[in-house]
Amino acid sequence: MGFVGNELNSTTRAMLAATRAPLARANHAPGFIYTDAAVYTAEKDRIWMKDWIAVARIEELAQPGDYLALRVVDEPLLLTRDHGGTLHAFANVCAHRGVEVAAGAGNAKEFMCPYHGWLYGLDGRLLGAPYMKEAAGFDPARCRLPPLHCEVWQGWVFVNFDADPEPLARFVADFDADFGFIRQQELAIAAKLDIVLNCNWKLVVENAMDKYHIGTIHAETLSYGADHTAVEFWLKKRGMYGTFFSFAPRFNDHRPLFDRPMASLEDKPLDFAGASFMAPNFQQFYYCDNVECLTYWPLGVDRTRLYVYLLFPKPFLDHPEFASRIKQYTDTETRVFEEDRAMVQSLQNGVASRHFRPGRFCRMEAPIQHVINYYTERMFEA
Numbered sequence: 390m391g392f393v394g395n396e397l398n399s400t401t402r403a404m405l406a407a408t409r410a411p412l413a414r415a416n417h418a419p420g421f422i423y424t425d426a427a428v429y430t431a432e433k434d435r436i437w438m439k440d441w442i443a444v445a446r447i448e449e450l451a452q453p454g455d456y457l458a459l460r461v462v463d464e465p466l467l468l469t470r471d472h473g474g475t476l477h478a479f480a481n482v483c484a485h486r487g488v489e490v491a492a493g494a495g496n497a498k499e500f501m502c503p504y505h506g507w508l509y510g511l512d513g514r515l516l517g518a519p520y521m522k523e524a525a526g527f528d529p530a531r532c533r534l535p536p537l538h539c540e541v542w543q544g545w546v547f548v549n550f551d552a553d554p555e556p557l558a559r560f561v562a563d564f565d566a567d568f569g570f571i572r573q574q575e576l577a578i579a580a581k582l583d584i585v586l587n588c589n590w591k592l593v594v595e596n597a598m599d600k601y602h603i604g605t606i607h608a609e610t611l612s613y614g615a616d617h618t619a620v621e622f623w624l625k626k627r628g629m630y631g632t633f634f635s636f637a638p639r640f641n642d643h644r645p646l647f648d649r650p651m652a653s654l655e656d657k658p659l660d661f662a663g664a665s666f667m668a669p670n671f672q673q674f675y676y677c678d679n680v681e682c683l684t685y686w687p688l689g690v691d692r693t694r695l696y697v698y699l700l701f702p703k704p705f706l707d708h709p710e711f712a713s714r715i716k717q718y719t720d721t722e723t724r725v726f727e728e729d730r731a732m733v734q735s736l737q738n739g740v741a742s743r744h745f746r747p748g749r750f751c752r753m754e755a756p757i758q759h760v761i762n763y764y765t766e767r768m769f770e771a
């Protein structure tokens with residue numbers, strides 16, 4: 390079973406076809422897409438190195454010299470803002486032997502590779518390479534950190550590893566048409582959670598669009614203030630989905646957390662809410678006064694990092710009770726994600742079991758079917 394030599398056997402093809410059937414007759418996806426190391430390797434080429442990936446918020450790189458180093462499916466990535474204010478993305482791979490020239494986040498004038506001391510500017514150019522005069526024909530001017538495409542949409546920094554990607558504006562056009570009115574460029578990070586889960590990244594993506602589980606495992610944390618069973622979704626090409634629903638503010642006695650909605654939603658009711666996903670790693674939840682965004686970072690076939698950004702209007706960050714009020718939110722969200730952790734890690738064991746057979750979809754799982762079918766189409770031309 391599964392994905393041997395990039396060929397699918399007939400049993401596997403039949404299982405993928407069963408996932409593509411109309412929702413009322415369809416089965417969930419076969420387990421191997423979450424457990425097979427060869428699938429994980431192929432995802433890197435077919436998805437992660439092709440698509441625009443949401444990597445950071447612009448306020449994480451606000452000042453000249455700010456930098457942020459990440460790994461995208463093992464590929465080292467460095468984001469910088471140079472002294473002229475230009476944002477750059479590079480493969481974080483030294484031109485000597487490949488060591489990552491920067492780690493973590495901070496502010497720097499330049500980067501010195503920690504191994505042999507080659508020195509790079511914020512624009513990725515090699516500024517110096519000690520003891521290299523005897524290397525015949527070696528020209529530092531021809532060495533640099535490999536540049537990557539980097540563009541910004543509404544305060545979100547997107548990177549593309551492909552040599553010739555479509556413009557970001559085209560990639561996000563459908564998404565922007567549905568959710569651009571929220572104007573996330575007017576928001577800033579109020580809090581950011583870093584969560585590592587022992588399961589495949591797609592199980593985390595699916596879990597966050599799964600309304601079916603809210604009434605059970607989140608009965609105490611989320612299952613109030615709305616009928617989660619009555620949600621209508623719209624499903625678009627490229628595995629995008631969106632929904633609007635009603636959900637009363639959760640804190641501050643069911644008023645906006647800092648007493649006012651965000652400017653772009655002032656004409657909406659206070660129980661305005663929505664959710665969306667743009668493949669491969671950008672999932673968002675909208676409320677009257679904040680946007681909660683999840684970005685996904687595969688760390689291995691059965692390990693995933695999840696960043697949870699809580700974005701509020703910039704002026705709200707100066708509220709006198711900012712710290713205590715935002716703590717209510719982060720404490721509750723941490724509890725919700727711990728409830729999810731137990732499930733997604735058990736799912737990983739379950740889909741790896743020799744006894745696992747994909748079961749039927751519930752109508753509330755429509756976004757999962759849509760997103761996973763787009764994935765299998767990209768991966769297997771299924």
Ligand code: FES
Pocket residue numbers: 483484485486487488502503504505506507
């Ligand atoms: S690997 Fe960077 S200086 Fe040698």
Ligand SMILES: [Fe+2]
Pocket residue numbers: 596597602607725728729
């Ligand atoms: Fe959940």
